[in-house]
Amino acid sequence: MSVVLEPLDPRYAAAQPPLTSAWLRAAIGDVLAGIDAMLPRFTATFPAASARGGRYPAVEKVDWTEGFWTGLLWLAWEVTGDDKYRRAAQGLLDSFEDRLDRQIKVDTHDLGFLYLLSCVNAWKLTGNERARGLALRAAELLYRRFNSSAGVIQAWGDLNDPARQGRMIIDCNLNVPLLFWAADETGNRQWREAARRHLAQASRYLVRDDASTFHTFYLDIHSGQPLRGDTHQGFRDDSCWSRGQAWGMYGFALGFNHTGDAAFTELSRRLSHYFLNRLPDDYVCYWDLIFTPQDHAFRDTSAAAIAVCGLDELLKQLPLSDPLRPAYGNAIGLMMRNLHQHYFAHNEDGLLREGVYNYGRNMGINVPNLWGDFFYFEALVRLSRTWTPYW
Template sequence: MMLKIKLLPLIALLLFSVALSGQSLKRNAQLLKTIDANFIKGTAQYQLMMKSLEPGRFPKTFDVKSNKLVTSDSGWWCSGFYPGTLLELYAQTKDPALLREAKRMLGLLEKEQYNTGTHDLGFMMYCSFGTALKMDPKPEYKEILLKSAKSLSTRFDPKVGCIKSWNGKPQDFLVIIDNMMNLELLFWATRMTGDSSFYKIAVTHANTTMKNHFRPDYSSWHVINYNPETGAVQKKQTAQGFADESAWARGQAWGLYGFTVMYRETHDQKYLDQANHIAAFILSNPNMPKDKIPYWDFNAPDIPDALRDASAGAVMSSALFELSHYAAPKEAKLYFTTAEKMLKSLCGAPYQSLPGTNAGFLLQHSVGHLPQKSEVDVPLTYADYYYVEAMKRYKSYNSFK
């Protein structure tokens, strides 16, 4: 079945976005200068990183104790962020070394288009090959992305109404809030092919997530365990957060970003409402610090001494810049000013790396998986990716697309 593109809602949304960008949401001249400088610094940082990277490996983080870059193979869920960041930095500075390195990494990543064992193909392939396709619309990039979307679709179960996130016991069907970030690849596939099956999977997954992943205050659980035979919820829990009932900060960021994308792709009001509700939980939370970079969990027991998560702040900032284009004027101003504050904080101490340090990473002080004591208070590739995206969105705010 082919999807009919609805032009009128799209035109209305674009007109609304143009009108909104003309509001009194003026960018800070000094921050714009800082961003331009950061793109140049970022280019130097990533040139430092590429010199430390072993052949066939992808950067993950930096081990301060051993003073070594920690790496992965292409199957790690974060493998797409490094080439994606290289391409975004190249778009800003036109440094040919970045483009050469990005193309080299895309060659290493290409085989993951056939990977049906992960739900993270959106992160891995759309943040890399999707970025490459926008800059250079090569047919081979399109084919890789289409195969990636097909591979991701194999993890969808209509009985549950979700894409399986983690492989586990036969009696479990595990879905994490992070999975909202992988739906953008499916929407792209429908636009490219006219095949509505990708679109329907994305919408069904989002609807099931709206129904089961969120509490009355619009904070989200990290993990929902469904019965694979009936689709019934078996357990609501966390993996990377402080407790089952706590609000893991990056999980809230994934939900905010994901439902903002859902509204962009469908123009369905319920997704805008959901994004607004999630934003309200985050921005009104009494445990949100003054610099707007969240603690790793909004319910961490040692606040105000709890670790911050720069990666969550970067994702939130980028998402809020986009959401401000769709929201009503009052909310739009709040989203814009908060995202701007988050970005200002990330652009300085203690979050931004000093030149020549941190193995080339742009940001420090992110938290990957604190309960497992993995990637705690370290730089992370996805923090850098969404930081660069947030800076780009701010720089081009009045011509947002």
């Protein structure tokens, strides 16, 4: 593997107090209180991608983020067994069906974010046949975005738009599990092969030799030849967008679960070292890893939460004899304690303050965002019990 493995910063070697069951219960209790405060407003509509003025506006089927709300509800149901969460999540199936029926913003790879967290989990947890059918319809749409010459799933937009053809982005690492799941459900080998090839191309072109990542990369859809890497949300084309690096950490680890290819585990490790080595003193990343404390840049708490989930998944794949296991566990504890102590959004919508949606486009800066909330809750659930990921 040509991607470098940086030595891990020695500060992670220092033993940390464990995240006790009492600490985790209290943190989950805070999350549930936050969800309960929002629940009455979001049984027929969804929270917007980012909060404004301390509250999430209500939206309907206009973004890639609505699944994170149903994901939060299903996590709450798993943790508590309280049927109010299940009823609310299942009540929103009408909206996800309507989105497919009327083709509302389904020209995107983000069908994974939408339907894994609204329908695949509903099927897995309750045997809801309707949810299974909707998820399979979404998987078919996602497969149509696969270009066999380039070996990638086009990120978003019209498949015939020359400006967007052959474009993959690192976020799709968390969307391809929809195709892996659908392939397992139906036996459709083409869906599995598309997902596997996309991950292989992502590992080849989105990951740089120094273990940082491009946000996006273009390939020629006729020859399959690589064209260029750039960014849509990072600071600049050659920097490393923090949330993209976290998508890579988590997504490649998940890739091992679906393919059995240990190279994905090792790649996740390399990306994780790059990420951890660039964290500031409170272990919550800036929105791009190029920044240092002297830059006074905004944090992105959502990237930190995703990274914790990725590290935890990586730990599950490493042998007990791996000498870096304690350091990874220390990193998880440091990030989670600081997220809870310094960034938890008490008395307002959202769970984590100081997220960044898209800095360059002045979207959702220094506010809670819905995916940050979801992955923070997922991290707590992961650390508090044996849990099967929705991915």
